[in-house]
Amino acid sequence: MLSERQEKILKLIITEYIKLARPVGSNLICKQLKCSSATIRNEMADLEELGLLEKTHTSSGRIPSEKGYRYYVDHLMQPKELNGEDMLKLQIIFNNQQLELNDCLSESLKLIADMTNYTSIVLGGTSHDNKLKEISVVPIDSENLIVIVVTDQGHVENKKVYLKNVSLEEIKKTVDLINDLIVGTPIDEVSSKLEFEIKPIIGRYVKEHEIVYNTFYQVFKDFSSKNINVVGKNNILKQPEFNNIEKIQNIFGKLEDQKEIIDNITEENNDIKIYIGKENHLDDEVTVIKTKYHSKGEEGTIAIVGPKRMDYDRVVTLLEYIKQNIEK
Amino acid sequence: MLSERQEKILKLIITEYIKLARPVGSNLICKQLKCSSATIRNEMADLEELGLLEKTHTSSGRIPSEKGYRYYVDHLMQPKELNGEDMLKLQIIFNNQQLELNDCLSESLKLIADMTNYTSIVLGGTSHDNKLKEISVVPIDSENLIVIVVTDQGHVENKKVYLKNVSLEEIKKTVDLINDLIVGTPIDEVSSKLEFEIKPIIGRYVKEHEIVYNTFYQVFKDFSSKNINVVGKNNILKQPEFNNIEKIQNIFGKLEDQKEIIDNITEENNDIKIYIGKENHLDDEVTVIKTKYHSKGEEGTIAIVGPKRMDYDRVVTLLEYIKQNIEK
DNA sequence: TATTAGCACTTGAAAATTATTAGTGCTAAT
DNA sequence: ATTAGCACTAATAATTTTCAAGTGCTAATA
Numbered sequence: 001m002l003s004e005r006q007e008k009i010l011k012l013i014i015t016e017y018i019k020l021a022r023p024v025g026s027n028l029i030c031k032q033l034k035c036s037s038a039t040i041r042n043e044m045a046d047l048e049e050l051g052l053l054e055k056t057h058t059s060s061g062r063i064p065s066e067k068g069y070r071y072y073v074d075h076l077m078q079p080k081e082l083n084g085e086d087m088l089k090l091q092i093i094f095n096n097q098q099l100e101l102n103d104c105l106s107e108s109l110k111l112i113a114d115m116t117n118y119t120s121i122v123l124g125g126t127s128h129d130n131k132l133k134e135i136s137v138v139p140i141d142s143e144n145l146i147v148i149v150v151t152d153q154g155h156v157e158n159k160k161v162y163l164k165n166v167s168l169e170e171i172k173k174t175v176d177l178i179n180d181l182i183v184g185t186p187i188d189e190v191s192s193k194l195e196f197e198i199k200p201i202i203g204r205y206v207k208e209h210e211i212v213y214n215t216f217y218q219v220f221k222d223f224s225s226k227n228i229n230v231v232g233k234n235n236i237l238k239q240p241e242f243n244n245i246e247k248i249q250n251i252f253g254k255l256e257d258q259k260e261i262i263d264n265i266t267e268e269n270n271d272i273k274i275y276i277g278k279e280n281h282l283d284d285e286v287t288v289i290k291t292k293y294h295s296k297g298e299e300g301t302i303a304i305v306g307p308k309r310m311d312y313d314r315v316v317t318l319l320e321y322i323k324q325n326i327e328k
Numbered sequence: 329m330l331s332e333r334q335e336k337i338l339k340l341i342i343t344e345y346i347k348l349a350r351p352v353g354s355n356l357i358c359k360q361l362k363c364s365s366a367t368i369r370n371e372m373a374d375l376e377e378l379g380l381l382e383k384t385h386t387s388s389g390r391i392p393s394e395k396g397y398r399y400y401v402d403h404l405m406q407p408k409e410l411n412g413e414d415m416l417k418l419q420i421i422f423n424n425q426q427l428e429l430n431d432c433l434s435e436s437l438k439l440i441a442d443m444t445n446y447t448s449i450v451l452g453g454t455s456h457d458n459k460l461k462e463i464s465v466v467p468i469d470s471e472n473l474i475v476i477v478v479t480d481q482g483h484v485e486n487k488k489v490y491l492k493n494v495s496l497e498e499i500k501k502t503v504d505l506i507n508d509l510i511v512g513t514p515i516d517e518v519s520s521k522l523e524f525e526i527k528p529i530i531g532r533y534v535k536e537h538e539i540v541y542n543t544f545y546q547v548f549k550d551f552s553s554k555n556i557n558v559v560g561k562n563n564i565l566k567q568p569e570f571n572n573i574e575k576i577q578n579i580f581g582k583l584e585d586q587k588e589i590i591d592n593i594t595e596e597n598n599d600i601k602i603y604i605g606k607e608n609h610l611d612d613e614v615t616v617i618k619t620k621y622h623s624k625g626e627e628g629t630i631a632i633v634g635p636k637r638m639d640y641d642r643v644v645t646l647l648e649y650i651k652q653n654i655e656k
Numbered sequence: 657t658a659t660t661a662g663c664a665c666t667t668g669a670a671a672a673t674t675a676t677t678a679g680t681g682c683t684a685a686t
Numbered sequence: 687a688t689t690a691g692c693a694c695t696a697a698t699a700a701t702t703t704t705c706a707a708g709t710g711c712t713a714a715t716a
Contacts, residue, residue, distance in 0.1 A: 023678095023679085025678065025679055025680085026679075026680080027678090027679080035689085036688070036689050036690075037679095037689090038681095038682095038688075038691090039687085039688055039689070041680070041681070042681095042687095044680095045680095045681080055679095055680085056696095057695080057696050057697065058679095058680070058681095058694090058695050059678075059679050059680045059694075059695045059696055059697085060678080060680080060695095060696075060697080061678080061679060097490045098489075098490055100488045133466065133468075134466055136464070138461065138462055138478045140461075140480065140481070144482055146478055146482055146484050148476055148478075148484065150474055150476075152468065153468070154468040154472055154474055154488050156476060156488075158486070160428045160482050160484075161426075162425045162426055233580075233584075234577065234580045234581060237576060237577045237580065238577075243573065245565055245571065245576075248565060248573075248576070249562065249566075252561075252562045252565065253562060256562060351707095351708090353707070353708050353709085355707090355708080363659075363660085364660045364661075365660090365708090366659070366660050366661070366710095367658085367659055367660070369708090369709065370658095370659085370710095372709090373709090384667095384668090385666080385667050385668070386665090386667065386708095386709070386710095387667050387668090387707075387708050387710090388666095388667075388668080388707080388708070388709080389707080389708065389709090
């Protein structure tokens with residue numbers, strides 16, 4: 001258990017380091033606490049012993065260890081009020097009735113990326129709440145047509161498909177069948193309904209049923225795939241910890257890799273969660289702060305990626321605010 | 329006018345520099361031409377006099393100047409045959425009937441980015457050839473609906489719109505009107521037809537005609553906006569000329585700025601054009617090789633961005649090949 | 657007259673050297 | 687328990703040294 005003074009010192013070191021990005025010495029601290037630098041040094045040595053602080057070399061000041069940051073976010077930080085200006089800018093986005101959820105999210109996360117100089121990510125997908133509302137086809141020429149799928153939440157997806165040797169008649173039949181039988185089905189269950197309710201019927205009435213079935217199956221499969229939006233990647237270049245090309249290559253590579261993002265960013269927890277350094281699997285040098293959101297027919301993750309030396313309080317406040325706003 | 333030997337030397341210096349990325353000395357050259365290094369040095373001095381070569385410092389080897397590269401691409405380079413493996417990979421993409429133009433383009437440019445370690449850009453838009461085929465609306469709830477626009481080339485665009493105090497009746501009326509009167513109109517002319525043919529009519533029959541008109545106007549306006557796809561941005565990090573954060577910040581900034589891309593990448597010429605260093609307005613350190621393409625209802629630009637020390641022959645060949653393939 | 661051998665000279669890059677400075681840990685006094 | 691005082695450490699920056707690559711020029715040569 002840390003003493004009150006130790007907590008004060010740890011907190012000061014972390015906040016100073018977040019501000020200045022260089023090791024914090026005992027002098028800086030002792031000015032803000034009424035005691036001598038020697039006392040601070042003793043305490044610092046203890047905190048290092050406990051694994052909460054680190055040195056970059058024998059005679060350097062201290063920087064927080066990952067354990068130190070962890071202690072800070074768990075016990076020491078007190079999320080700030082959202083500053084008025086930030087809130088105003090965000091409100092403009094949320095109050096714009098014209099924007100649909102996804103635009104709203106990307107707009108606000110773009111804003112956050114700008115404000116904080118970190119990188120933000122929206123990882124969204126349609127959820128169980130999204131139910132099939134209507135499917136229609138528009139023929140383009142004898143071999144190509146567009147399939148359009150609309151959900152009750154207003155999501156639209158379209159796909160151009162190439163169908164050789166299939167008459168428009170038969171496709172229309174199938175579309176009518178889908179509109180009759182599985183409208184109202186949650187979008188993520190459509191595939192299976194397609195298999196068990198549609199496939200057997202068209203098997204009897206439609207000549208090229210195998211091809212037709214596969215086509216529609218594919219359309220719905222694509223529909224439920226996730227969409228990924230990474231904003232403010234270039235902000236990484238502004239962070240002093242990313243001062244060499246290799247580190248940049250690594251993190252940029254990860255941030256452009258869909259699989260990497262889906263695997264490492266997706267969050268199943270509804271609280272705001274913080275993953276510091278090795279706690280996330282994206283990059284040891286960064287912290288990821290993220291949360292799952294639900295809104296109408298969609299659920300997904302919003303995340304902020306920044307250096308471990310991140311302004312935790314502010315990011316948590318911002319993320320919380322966005323989450324609240326999109327969920328209502 | 330350059331002598332034959334001077335051209336040989338210039339060409340060798342450029343190709344070697346492209347390969348090795350460091351200044352080329354007289355020794356390297358004299359091994360490939362049967363004469364002494366002293367002779368080469370004399371010639372080099374002349375080529376420098378002419379502004380075709382540069383030194384990085386008094387006693388360094390030579391690197392090509394922008395004028396040197398220009399001379400090379402205008403007079404010296406001879407586009408290689410496309411190597412079999414590259415061609416095969418590209419053919420797989422082009423032969424995939426399932427892919428629509430846009431996917432085809434981004435897939436192949438992604439491939440090129442991988443093969444060359446440069447960055448590629450597709451800047452596409454619907455063109456005059458794209459004609460309105462059908463428009464439909466799907467109501468979501470009392471105040472929101474989806475407008476879906478399909479063109480004869482198979483482009484689909486949808487937009488969720490928010491319409492308060494407008495009855496579905498009136499919207500349907502407008503949609504029918506559009507489908508009756510302006511189907512078949514090139515997509516980039518729809519806006520004006522909307523104004524002169526639809527607006528006057530709904531002005532008489534539709535109550536909230538002002539709002540309805542504006543909504544549809546907006547839908548079509550969004551439709552014709554350009555889509556931009558930048559692939560392989562991270563490859564820039566692999567180029568030795570981009571070895572400091574500032575340069576990277578600059579070029580990455582440009583490549584993420586839509587306006588910057590539209591202004592500086594759009595190409596109106598149907599040939600393959602090469603813009604070296606200051607000739608392009610993106611970044612003095614890069615060369616942009618690009619061309620305009622036309623395919624079905626779409627036209628746009630495909631471009632490759634790399635260091636001035638770019639493999640000109642190969643990129644030109646690849647771009648030519650892609651252009652040919654998408655245009656047929 | 658064009659080419660070339662030879663050599664002094666220049667420069668950048670890398671390695672080694674030398675301050676300088678911020679900060680430590682420890683000891684002894686308070 | 688706290689603190690003043692001081693020897694000590696290591697990074698950073700500045701300076702010097704060494705090294706290799708490559709030039710330009712001169713004079714000799716074919």
